[in-house]
Amino acid sequence: QVQLQQSGPGLVKTSETLSLTCTVSGGSINSFYWSWIRQSAGKGLEWIGRVYSSGITNYIPSLESRLTMSLDTSKTQVSLRLKSVTAADTAVYYCATAGAGGAFDIWGPGTVVTVSS
Amino acid sequence: DIQMTQSPSTLSASVGDRVTITCRASQSISIWLAWYQQKPGKAPKLLMYKASSLESGVPSRFTGSGSGTEFTLTISSLQPDDFATYFCQQYSNYLVSFGGGTKVEMK
Numbered sequence: 113q114v115q116l117q118q119s120g121p122g123l124v125k126t127s128e129t130l131s132l133t134c135t136v137s138g139g140s141i142n143s144f145y146w147s148w149i150r151q152s153a154g155k156g157l158e159w160i161g162r163v164y165s166s167g168i169t170n171y172i173p174s175l176e177s178r179l180t181m182s183l184d185t186s187k188t189q190v191s192l193r194l195k196s197v198t199a200a201d202t203a204v205y206y207c208a209t210a211g212a213g214g215a216f217d218i219w220g221p222g223t224v225v226t227v228s229s
Numbered sequence: 230d231i232q233m234t235q236s237p238s239t240l241s242a243s244v245g246d247r248v249t250i251t252c253r254a255s256q257s258i259s260i261w262l263a264w265y266q267q268k269p270g271k272a273p274k275l276l277m278y279k280a281s282s283l284e285s286g287v288p289s290r291f292t293g294s295g296s297g298t299e300f301t302l303t304i305s306s307l308q309p310d311d312f313a314t315y316f317c318q319q320y321s322n323y324l325v326s327f328g329g330g331t332k333v334e335m336k
Contacts, residue, residue, distance in 0.1 A: 147325070156316065156327055156328070156329045156330045157265075157273065157316055157318070157327040157330075158327070159318075159324075159325040159326065159327065162325075170323050170324070172324060173324075206272055206273075208272075210320075211278075213263075213278035213279055213282060213284075214261065214263075214278060214279070214320050215263030215275055215277075215278035215279075215284075215318065215320060216263070216265075216273070216275060216318070217275045217278075217284065219272035219273060219274075220272065221272060222272055
């Protein structure tokens, strides 16, 4: 059974780069595609992008210029890098993957990220 | 982009009540809709996929229906564990999007 564990700093300074990692266990990183979803305090969920096992990525247009997602198959890790962060990027960031039904059936526990000067 | 609109944003109900949440898409998404339950401090949990398919392990009091642009999630008899926030999500388009959420609170 696939499980996701997340890691990364909880505090990032304004204008710097946010880097998060999602470590996959119990399954092959090549068998799925991997998404990142964020949630601002008291607000809804925002899907921000996905990376396929092939390395192909899809990002939401509003973040495309600042966002990079990648896979490290040797470490079974999925990575997110968001550069030039502002307070608007403060959120809980989740990694997730979709099952055969197409919906997100496996989620990481989330990483609380605060952007502050 | 496909916009997802949920209603109501807050719903007050009692244990045993039948509860219905609506989700509307700004364009047709066929049956590519999922429902999630989220409790404070936790990741969302998948309840339904393909509009009406129940995720394994989810109680049968949850049902989903709809296609095209209008969808509903119904809880047939609200249980204490069901007080939470519910989100719909479309995955028809490669740019996934979520509804704004419906908080089910105790009356």
